[in-house]
Amino acid sequence: MKKRSLVPIVYILFLMLPIYFLVSMSFKTTNEILAGFSLFPKTFTLASYKTIFTDPTWYWGYINSILYVTLNTVLSVAVALPAAYAFSRYRFLGDKQLFFWLLTNRMAPAAVFALPFFQLYQSIGLFDTPLGVALSHTLFNVPLAVWILEGFMRGIPKELDETAYVDGYSFPRFFTRIFLPNIKAGVGVAAFFCFMFSWVEMLLAKTLTAVDAKPIAAVMTRTASSAGYELGLLAAAGTLTIIPGAIVIWFVRNYIARGFAMGRV
Amino acid sequence: MRTENQRAWLFVLPVLALVAFNALMPMMTVVNYSVQETFGDNRFFWQGLDWFEQILRSDRFHAALGRQFLFTAIILLIEVPLGIAVALSMPRKGIWVPVCLVLMALPMLIPWNVVGSMWNIFTLPKVGMLGYFMNDVLGIRYDMTQDPLAAWITVVVMDVWHWTSLVVLLCYAGLVSIPDAYYQAAKIDGASAWSVFRYIQLPKMKTVLTIAVLLRFMDSFNIYTEPFVLTGGGPGNSTTLLSIDLVKIALGQFDLGPAAAMSLIYFAITLLVSWVFYVVMTKDDQG
Numbered sequence: 001m002k003k004r005s006l007v008p009i010v011y012i013l014f015l016m017l018p019i020y021f022l023v024s025m026s027f028k029t030t031n032e033i034l035a036g037f038s039l040f041p042k043t044f045t046l047a048s049y050k051t052i053f054t055d056p057t058w059y060w061g062y063i064n065s066i067l068y069v070t071l072n073t074v075l076s077v078a079v080a081l082p083a084a085y086a087f088s089r090y091r092f093l094g095d096k097q098l099f100f101w102l103l104t105n106r107m108a109p110a111a112v113f114a115l116p117f118f119q120l121y122q123s124i125g126l127f128d129t130p131l132g133v134a135l136s137h138t139l140f141n142v143p144l145a146v147w148i149l150e151g152f153m154r155g156i157p158k159e160l161d162e163t164a165y166v167d168g169y170s171f172p173r174f175f176t177r178i179f180l181p182n183i184k185a186g187v188g189v190a191a192f193f194c195f196m197f198s199w200v201e202m203l204l205a206k207t208l209t210a211v212d213a214k215p216i217a218a219v220m221t222r223t224a225s226s227a228g229y230e231l232g233l234l235a236a237a238g239t240l241t242i243i244p245g246a247i248v249i250w251f252v253r254n255y256i257a258r259g260f261a262m263g264r265v
Numbered sequence: 266m267r268t269e270n271q272r273a274w275l276f277v278l279p280v281l282a283l284v285a286f287n288a289l290m291p292m293m294t295v296v297n298y299s300v301q302e303t304f305g306d307n308r309f310f311w312q313g314l315d316w317f318e319q320i321l322r323s324d325r326f327h328a329a330l331g332r333q334f335l336f337t338a339i340i341l342l343i344e345v346p347l348g349i350a351v352a353l354s355m356p357r358k359g360i361w362v363p364v365c366l367v368l369m370a371l372p373m374l375i376p377w378n379v380v381g382s383m384w385n386i387f388t389l390p391k392v393g394m395l396g397y398f399m400n401d402v403l404g405i406r407y408d409m410t411q412d413p414l415a416a417w418i419t420v421v422v423m424d425v426w427h428w429t430s431l432v433v434l435l436c437y438a439g440l441v442s443i444p445d446a447y448y449q450a451a452k453i454d455g456a457s458a459w460s461v462f463r464y465i466q467l468p469k470m471k472t473v474l475t476i477a478v479l480l481r482f483m484d485s486f487n488i489y490t491e492p493f494v495l496t497g498g499g500p501g502n503s504t505t506l507l508s509i510d511l512v513k514i515a516l517g518q519f520d521l522g523p524a525a526a527m528s529l530i531y532f533a534i535t536l537l538v539s540w541v542f543y544v545v546m547t548k549d550d551q552g
Contacts, residue, residue: 007354011347011433012368015426018387019371021394025386037397079279086276091267098277105288107535109487111508112528115515116291139287142280202378202490203512217378231386238379245374246367253363256370256434 019242025235033231048236058237061219064130065199066244068213071134073194076141077149077187084149085175089158099150102143113139114207121208128210136204141194148193152186185255192252199245216241298525316526326527328502329510330534336506337485340424344481345474347425348432353466355437366437369430381494384423409496413503416496420504423495424488428481435477439470475546482542486535507531 025033026048028041052058086092087099117136118127126132160182164174180187202217209215220237249256299316301309320326356362372380388409390396399407409416443465451461489508492498498505498513505513511531515524 004354005356007351008356008365011351011429012365015369015372015430017394018383018426021387022383033392036391037394037401075283079283082276083280086273089267090270090273092269092271092273095273098281102280102284104536105284107483107487107539108288108532109489109508109511109528109535111487111489111511111515112295112532113291114512115521115524116294117287119294120290135283136287138283142284146280196374200374200376202376217376220378220382231392234382235386238375238383241376241379242371242374246371249367249370249374253367256363256366 022235023239025231026239028232028235030230030232033235045232048232049240051233052236052240057219061214061216062240064209064213065205065215065217068130068133068137068205068215069195069198069244071130072137072141072198073191075134076138076145076194077191079138080142080145080149080190081180081187084146084153085179087146087150088153089161099146102146106140106143106147108139110140110201110203114203117204118207127208128213130213133205133208133213133215134198136208137198137201140201141197144193144197145190148190149183149186152183152189156182188252189255192248192256195248196245199241295525295528298521299529300522302522312522316522317530320523320527320530325510326530329505329507332503332505333486333507336420336424336488337482339421340428340485341478341481343421343425344429344432345478348429348477349436349470349474351429351433352436352440353462355433355440357441366434369433372427373430377490378494380423380427381491384419384426384491385495388419410500413500416500416504420492420495423491424485427491428484431480432477435473436470439473440466443469471546475543478546479539479542483535483539486538 024039024041027044027046029043029045029047032038032042087095113136121127121132121136126135156179160178161174164178169178202215205215206218206221209218216237220234300312300314302312303309355365375383387393388396388407390400390408396407399405406412407415409419447465448461451465456464487508488506489512492504492506493509493512496504498509508531511524511527514520514527
């Protein structure tokens with residue numbers, strides 16, 4: 001038993017090393033970083049964080065990112081709920097084909113869509129808006145949300161629906177009052193995944209924004225090239241991008257294993 | 266089980282509209298470009314299938330495709346067994362379970378460009394932890410910007426760092442669903458650790474492993490941001506994977522026709538291989 005627990009410990013250590021390196025760098029000055037590697041900061045400084053929280057281009061990067069990620073999560077889960085219900089409860093013409101076609105969009109390389117998306121969103125006036133980025137991310141998040149929710153809904157016996165109808169519930173009332181509370185975990189997990197994939201995706205987010213809706217990643221790239229190579233600032237900005245994910249994952253920690261299996265265990 | 270109901274289409278309609286808007290219209294644009302030639306003045310000339318022929322015959326495409334398959338094969342061969350091994354040795358219950366799961370999931374929640382630049386600095390000689398350790402402590406010459414092999418190893422290690430946890434979490438979900446009675450029965454029968462794995466744990470992990478392999482294949486085949494930020498495709502073209510090459514052609518050189526043709530070929534390969542994986546891994550279920 002002792003020997004066995006060594007494997008996860010070593011694995012987690014390996015995962016934490018680069019993260020620790022990033023976090024420790026964010027508390028150093030750029031000069032200290034460039035002087036050579038050291039395990040702990042010699043002169044502990046919060047200057048980089050202060051810059052980020054006081055400079056509007058920096059903190060607006062975070063606000064923009066959180067805006068489109070939230071929009072995308074709400075949108076994806078909202079449209080995926082009825083669709084997943086249909087797939088889990090009914091057979092209809094072309095259902096299998098439709099389900100597979102949805103999943104193929106999860107397989108499409110984002111690089112393929114970069115240029116046509118740029119043109120499409122520019123022509124409908126959504127270029128450089130959080131809504132535009134949120135809409136573009138539904139390409140891969142809606143199929144994923146449908147897939148996860150369908151897995152969770154399939155685990156709910158159909159008798160629940162039938163009993164509710166016998167009891168005189170209308171469909172919308174049944175869906176919101178009885179069905180949704182039963183798949184709470186599934187909704188949480190689906191929302192978590194939409195949040196995660198929208199938060200980490202950068203190619204489309206950067207292609208579809210210029211000035212107003214610029215995500216934090218684009219701010220980081222710009223700073224890296226224009227203000228020399230401010231490593232301390234870059235490290236602090238990077239550290240701050242880990243925090244939203246860490247907060248969100250804490251909420252779903254009890255469902256995370258089942259969630260990653262898309263409800264299919 | 267499920268009842269026949271054509272009105273279910275109404276439920277699917279919002280999803281259909283949204284995904285069609287995002288997938289069909291850009292796809293039509295790509296198809297449109299792939300058969301035409303333009304000189305940037307918004308006039309287009311019919312080109313037929315010339316671009317497809319050009320791409321399929323070009324050495325550059327073959328090289329990028331070869332690197333892409335090599336990369337995907339390597340990371341699947343490392344991440345899947347490693348993921349299974351870690352999942353098998355994790356505790357099944359107790360306070361350490363959520364802590365382990367959250368820590369393991371952390372790399373997956375970092376924006377991809379941050380992952381790339383984080384590893385870039387991590388490997389810098391002198392400055393970065395890994396670069397310092399290799400060059401100054403171990404005395405092994407390690408410089409990603411000069412040595413293609415070092416660049417490849419770094420890209421692979423970065424992906425293992427980034428995504429192995431996906432395999433771990435999926436396998437773990439499969440493992441915890443095995444009732445204790447199975448293990449007790451195996452113990453009474455005197456089964457070896459290997460037979461427990463082969464006849465109890467592996468079959469239970471089959472569905473989740475299928476999902477893991479499919480997701481890892483798709484995502485590693487489409488990978489762009491992390492290696493691009495880490496190495497920029499270099500040194501030379503040594504780590505230029507398919508997506509990096511595609512973006513270079515489309516947004517760098519603005520060769521829309523060849524880029525569009527390449528996009529379609531690329532997408533077709535992803536679909537085809539995913540489908541083959543899916544059929545092979547689920548074919549026993551029918552029997």
